[in-house]
Amino acid sequence: MELTPDDTIIFTLGGIAINATIVNTWVIMALLTGVSVLITRNLRPDVPPNRWRTTLEVIVGLIQSQIEEISQRRDGRLLYFTGTLFLFIVVSNLLTVVPGFDSPTASLSTTAALSLSVLVAVPMFGIGSRGVRGYLRTYLEPSVFMLPFNIIGEVSRGISLAIRLYGNIMSGAVIAAILLGVAPFFFPVVMDMLGLLTGVIQAYIFAILATVYISSATAPAPPDDAKNAKEQT
Structure with a gap:
């Protein structure tokens, strides 16, 4: 039983094995790019919005509102970054309902x-x-002795993000495989529904945590920090 797409080899290119992780990642990127281009190709004031454009605007608006609620300010750069992360993860998880597709x-x-x-x-x-x-002064707060602990804290954030997302997706695959062997006709439907819900929640949590971390790094600096930043510019 293969639980990770790394174990599924799709084809070999120049002696290099290309697994399902690489192929499906590019499939999702191409899908997101293609849908965005199709929806926004006639994005002009004189063209009335259709239902697809309206749906896209609602999604972007919801992501923007969540970012503003967390960071207490409007930041287009943060929208592009965390919004892309959210869409990539949620589409990856939702496509697991497609037979043969490994997220x-x-x-x-x-x-x-x-x-x-x-x-x-x-x-x-x-x-x-x-x-x-x-920014570097934030690693010395509240004192210089906190420098190694602040660095460790930054690294542990990334590790926890990776393990949390991977663990939840992998645990769902393991449970689904076990239940599939016990009752192959009933449990897969239930697990698919729970898997979709879990996938959306995990994408939301990952994007929210990324927004929190970046917002804390870009929060308005105290008077001393603001003065130093101004002197640098």
Whole structure:
């Protein structure tokens, strides 16, 4: 029984085995890009919105409202980043209802890559908001002795994000496989419904945590930090 898409080899390219994780990741990226292009190709003031455009605007509006509620400010960059994370994860999880499709989020390599992107985004957003000196000073708060602990805390955030997402998806696959052997006709339907709900919740939690981490790094600096950031610019 293969529980992770890393074990499913789709084809071999130049002696390199291409597994389902890689293939399905590109499938999802192509799907999201293609749908976005199709919906927004006639995005002009003189063209009345259709139901697909309205649906897309509702989704973007809901994501934006959640970000503003957490960060207490409007930030388009944060919308692009966390919104993309949410859509990628939720579509990956929802497509598990398609026979033969293995969600890339069931692979630890995918969840680790998503968490790594958050780890990289936090200092980038923080430096862009506070400046290099202003952001680095946050690692010395409340005292210089907290530097190693603050660094460990940043790294542990990414690890916890990856393990949490991977663990929930993997546990669902294990339970579904067990129940499939016990009652192959009834339990798969129930587990599919619970799996869809869990997939949406996990995508929401991941995006919310990423928003919280980045918002804390880009929060308005105290007077001293703001002064130092201004001097750098």
